[in-house]
Amino acid sequence: MSRSNDGKEQLKEILDRPEYQAYEQESQTASQRLLDVVAQWVKELLETWFPNFQVSDSAINGWIYFFGFIGIGILLFLFIKVMGRLSSEKKLSQKRTFSVTSDLAWSSEKHVEEADARAADGQFSEAARHVFLGMLLDFDARGLVEVKTWKTNGDYEKELQDSDHTLVADFSFLAKIFDQITYGNRTLQKEEFAEFRFRAFQWMDQEGRKDA
Structure with missing residues (x-):
């Protein structure tokens, strides 16, 4: 006291x-x-x-x-x-990009084919998701990133900073939309998917894409 x-x-x-x-x-x-x-x-x-x-x-x-x-x-x-x-x-x-093992097992070309099939059915969000995964696998094949199941888009962006910084701006734009449609509530419309597809395909190797 x-x-x-x-x-x-x-x-x-x-x-x-x-x-x-x-x-x-x-x-x-x-x-x-x-x-x-x-x-x-x-x-x-x-x-x-x-x-x-x-x-x-x-x-x-x-x-x-x-x-x-x-x-x-x-x-x-x-x-x-x-x-x-x-x-x-x-x-x-902070969500993992390849959350499903089967997505990682596919080739870049198979993801592109699946994207075109989904887009033809009007499933533009799912189509964009496959385009993005195909793009990442294409980057992996060219040694720009190393795809792993535990990695996030932030991890891939950091790798691109070192391997090819010219891709970073477009990748960041596409990654944000990918996260929103995969883990958020965003739904892409046809025009939005067309822009997404174009910006992804312009960075992919010619053998890993179709005509945009």
Whole structure:
């Protein structure tokens, strides 16, 4: 108990010091000055728009606090939404690319053939997935990356930074869409798939692709 009392006494002594009191007063004065400036601006604005409208200073201060709280709430909501989206994209990027062993067993050419078959049936998201896997296997055959079941698209992007950095920008674009359609809820339309296919095929070896 004595230590607790000693702590309270020390805290009280600090709070009672002149320099702390001066700091508190200065902080309150600065805040009050800012509030007065904003209140005066709002009052002049209202008087300009509504010459016959009379409003007290206390009412204006109340409005400022009210809309200030609303503004803070909106900013907090937007911050949470942005952080949630970033967290979701981060989780997607950490998913393994070849999650099914059979996908890794296929050749690049077989994935391309499957992609064309899926696209013909209107399954553009699944078609894009096979295009991407075929592209990665093509990169593996050319020694640009080393395909492994445990790797993510982030791992392959790092390998491309060293083997051929000119592919990185397009690969990053395609990888993001691949993650969204494979592990997220995105569905590709025909036009989106056409762009996806074109951007993937332009980097694939001639023997590993068909005419775009």
